[in-house]
Amino acid sequence: MPFEIHPQLLxxxxxxxRVGSCHILLNGHAAVPWMIxxxxxxxxxxxxxxxxxxxxVGEICAAVARFIKSHWQLEKTNFAGLGxxxxxxxxxxxxxxxxxxxxxxxxxxxxxxxxxxxEQEVTDIVxxxxxxxPGFQTD
Amino acid sequence: MPFEIHPQLLxxxxxxxRVGSCHILLNGHAAVPWMIxxxxxxxxxxxxxxxxxxxxVGEICAAVARFIKSHWQLEKTNFAGLGxxxxxxxxxxxxxxxxxxxxxxxxxxxxxxxxxxxEQEVTDIVxxxxxxxPGFQTD
Numbered sequence: 001m002p003f004e005i006h007p008q009l010l011x012x013x014x015x016x017x018r019v020g021s022c023h024i025l026l027n028g029h030a031a032v033p034w035m036i037x038x039x040x041x042x043x044x045x046x047x048x049x050x051x052x053x054x055x056x057v058g059e060i061c062a063a064v065a066r067f068i069k070s071h072w073q074l075e076k077t078n079f080a081g082l083g084x085x086x087x088x089x090x091x092x093x094x095x096x097x098x099x100x101x102x103x104x105x106x107x108x109x110x111x112x113x114x115x116x117x118x119e120q121e122v123t124d125i126v127x128x129x130x131x132x133x134p135g136f137q138t139d
Numbered sequence: 140m141p142f143e144i145h146p147q148l149l150x151x152x153x154x155x156x157r158v159g160s161c162h163i164l165l166n167g168h169a170a171v172p173w174m175i176x177x178x179x180x181x182x183x184x185x186x187x188x189x190x191x192x193x194x195x196v197g198e199i200c201a202a203v204a205r206f207i208k209s210h211w212q213l214e215k216t217n218f219a220g221l222g223x224x225x226x227x228x229x230x231x232x233x234x235x236x237x238x239x240x241x242x243x244x245x246x247x248x249x250x251x252x253x254x255x256x257x258e259q260e261v262t263d264i265v266x267x268x269x270x271x272x273p274g275f276q277t278d
Binding site for chain 2: 080
């Protein structure tokens with residue numbers, strides 16, 4: 001049975017592509033640069049992944065963090081695996097800066113009303129990933 | 140100059156001991172089992188750690204997650220490196236269950252008034268770590 005991204009993630013995010021067996025999503029809230037990495041696994045907690053798999057996924061998340069810092073010219077990312085609402089493993093990589101609407105708090109539960117990305121912004125992010133994220137390919 | 144744990148972490152947490160160069164802290168909010176891993180590094184973002192160091196720290200966090208699941212009989216942990224308030228790198232490993240006061244939301248910003256641990260509870264947690272967390276030693 002092919003892997004399917006959880007419907008709640010599909011509802012909340014733009015699916016941009018993949019690196020290996022990790023899907024790369026962009027949360028639709030444009031107030032903060034918020035990407036989500038979804039590895040094709042049945043493990044639900046990041047810290048329960050076998051070490052080699054955790055390292056592969058961690059390396060992809062680290063590359064996504066570098067991309068976010070470069071594309072949005074930021075110095076800071078937050079990283080989290082929560083999964084209390086959507087049990088499917090998904091890792092949050094979120095660019096932060098002192099002028100974003102949630103700073104210095106976390107973003108979950110504190111974002112203002114959703115401001116969506118424009119089509120052009122999403123196109124530019126995908127183009128950036130194709131240039132700057134090693135191994136990235138659109139689905 | 141010796142490494143010093145950030146004063147805000149010292150104010151919020153019990154310092155329990157260490158595994159290698161990672162300090163193991165217990166956040167004082169007893170409403171959720173919330174441990175904090177503080178690696179001795181100047182890097183502030185988890186995803187900016189060199190791969191080998193990220194893997195070492197990740198392995199210690201994974202062992203802490205196993206300990207939390209075992210000690211509190213839980214099936215789920217949340218994992219995060221935020222650091223917007225306290226820039227010193229510290230990793231949150233938090234045991235979660237559907238009956239905790241923040242479920243299914245994240246805990247940051249949503250905890251009720253602080254309920255502290257008893258001295259006996261802290262003693263029992265340290266004893267558990269000494270038995271069950273590989274490499275754990277009190278400072």
